[in-house]
Amino acid sequence: MQLTQHTDYSLRVLIYLSLQPARLCTITEITDFYGISRNHLVKVVHKLGLLGYIETVRGKHGGLRLARPAAEITIGEVARSTEPNFNIAECFDREANQCSITEVCRLKTILLQARTAFMETLDSHTIADAVSDRRGALALLVPMPAPVKRRLAARK
Secondary structure (H helix, E strand, O other): OOOHHHHHHHHHHHHHHHOOOOEOOOOHHHHHHHHOOOOHHHHHHHHHHHHHHHHHHHHOEEEEEEEHHHHOHHHHHHHHHHHOOOOOOOOHHOOOOOOOOOOOOOOOHHHHHHHHHHHHHOOEOHHHHHHHHHHHHHHHHOOOOOOHHHHHHHHO
């Protein structure tokens, strides 16, 4: 299974915000940190706000923060609310299914079991669980001088 970019970015935003619960974060700092498109992130943040995962504060000193603790937001919940569907094969979509062996094929049953196991795993973990090394992750958030960033990037 593969999650859409929208879900990936949604999870990244929530993880970033979970690391800094005491302050408001900006879209610009999140896009700079992850190196992702601001246009995409604006859409992601808007949807996360509508879904109640984040609070947005407007104004000069505005920004974003989690609307509830990271330990209360499951990854499965986020995936269900940001993915358009979980049709992992054509036969999962009743309207678009054109497969001629659907009536006798057991593949859908097997894939359904796999999808169920996938979602159960996502449901068993929270945004807080997504960062195993909290101190290391926080260290990544500290702005580094450009020469240090270049040296680290060259090592990858």
